[in-house]
Amino acid sequence: MNKHTTLPNLMQKLVSDEEIQLIAEAVGYRDSSRTFTLRELIHFFLLAAMHQWKSFRHGADVGPLYGLPRFHYSTVSKKAKEVPYDIMKRLLTLIISKCNRQTRRSLRFPKPLRVVDSTTVTVGKNRLPWAPYHGERAGVKLHVAYSPESSLPADVVETIGLRHDGPVGEQLTNAQQVLVEDRAYFKIERLDRFVEQHQLFVIRMKDNIELHQKKSLKRLSSTSSSVQADFTCQLGTKQCRSTKRHRVVIFRDANGRDIRVVTNLFHASAETIADMYQQRWTVEVFFRWVKQYLNVPTLFGTTENAVYNQLFAAFIAYVLLRWLYDQTKKQTNVSLSFISFAVFSLGSFLSIGNPGWPLLCLSMPKFMEGVNFG
Template sequence: MKNSITITSILQSMLTPEEVQRVVKLIGYEDKARKFTVYHLLQYWCMAALEQWGSYRSSVDYAALCGLPVVHYSRFSTKAAEVPFSVFKELFHLLVCKCNREARRKLTFPKELLLIDSTTMTVGKTRLPWAPYHGERAGIKLHVALRAENGQPLQVVETLGSKHDGPMSEALAQPDYILVMDRAYGKLERLDHFKTHGQSFVIRLRDNVHLEKPHALRRLTKPDSSVIRDITCQLGTPQCRSTQRHRVVMFRDFEGREIRVVTDLMQVTAEQIAQIYKARWQIEVFFRWIKQHLNIPTLFGTTENAVYGQLFCALIVYVLLNWLFVAAQTSWPQHAVLSFARFSRLFLLQNLPVEWLIQIQRVLLQCTSCFMN
């Protein structure tokens, strides 16, 4: 058994150089380099995210300690600006498909929750002149559809920071899931569209949306329920009103604030709908975690390829760590039980308990055999 398991060794188990080369050809990029290929760039980006390297220059100083090929920092910078970021985006989604394979077999409900939201990274406008945002700031966004069941991203779309969140929900919609979203996505025409096309959703309503012709639904009152009201109604004013009647559930959050959510779900209780919306907090935790632990706020480059390439490789690291944490779960003795945050920290320090190392080796071995077959 190996004494340590690194992100590059896991990456090699999940994405072979041949697979990366196929994606490179599919995108149409010609990789002529021998000493510093796209696969090496992928490894550099992943290590930079996990170990939170500070720049191109400092990265090459750490590379030798990680067993990566040593190149001048200008070569790293040039390659990052040269390789289309769509290569890393395609590799990310390929990896997501692989890591979700086992999870699909474990589904026990006809539909699971898909949490949709976005996060913005901003810098001074002179750093990214192609991405104007607000005033003296430039910014880019990642729009994410996150599976609530296993905490894995299902799909990610990159845009400029000025892009509105609402329309992106239509690009991220998945009829096999229940979409859970915040107020920015609650446009009335979109709600009608989702309901007409069979897309299940639970979306928070803006406070100023008018409820027209409300009709209370019969429900059993539960003790200690946070639900205030459960109705069906049309939404909006005569100037802008939904064509469909929608179910609206009102409840109080843990701070006592009134929350109104709209949904097409009719066969579940109001308390369950409140719990579904509360699950949306998981995507906020996801955004906070990747920003704190994967070096995302520190953008190395200034071109689209360098910026988005770095971000998609950081997401690849998250997918690998999360998949490994979930796949290695078993009946641990008390001293070996870990949270995801502690698992990630010990993984980085190469100080995981021996029980975890043994189980991870088994998972990687099974994974390699499965993908080869």
């Protein structure tokens, strides 16, 4: 008896065997296995994320209940170790491009936002000797460009935990979008370069940055606004000062703290700039959700391929769930939170207490039959 396998079924409809084969060939991998194929490894990691399996051994024990073939745990362990993780990474990019076509929503900003941040997954230092972190811990880091409009990651770069965010952030820029970043990515020379490259940005400043020759911008005063100041200036000391004048907006967050952000957006209101920066929290919510619901902190393998294959598969699971949630809402008009929907999709048929729940349960099989990505 097969248990709930929503994501593998959707994956089967979304990505053909030919597309997987093309990706494998592009990275120089030839799948010669007949008992446990590359497709089955992908499905294994999707199910492991969905149902929070504890290890390769656990997955081998319960896998047949979810439609996987019978196999020894060493088989999937060996497969995860030998398959280049670039396959899973490219597969994530392909799935994002397909799912992103129908999930975008307007946030009423001048341009789409690209929120950049990172998350670290740590284990004992002996588990990943190739990825030292701090003290008795080893760790890997995923640097993510996230789209609040689609609620999906747009790009991911993997590094060891000790790698600093700033240099990696250079790989996640996009001139067609507004970069939204925290203080870890702040660097004066970088801001000047962004102005020359026409890369729009809203970046939080470090607290010790000196402001030189401030000139206030005219704006309508509002007692309800969180904005405390809006001006242009040069940044830094005489020894290291920006060559460009940058706009600085200071606003108060929900906790009453003053937040200083620098931007090269001059045609948006200060309140819009503040709202843009506060969208940065969407990527924090994304990281928290993936870690809590998709088994990310439990790393099965110890090699780079095994670790990153599992992590990129968890991101694929999130993208599929998010797309399925958006499409199901359109089909059923059910008022249901993403978390409640995910509980259903992960195989729990417990009563959620939502009046639309029975309708969703009835419509899901028919909806899945009608999935067509063209």
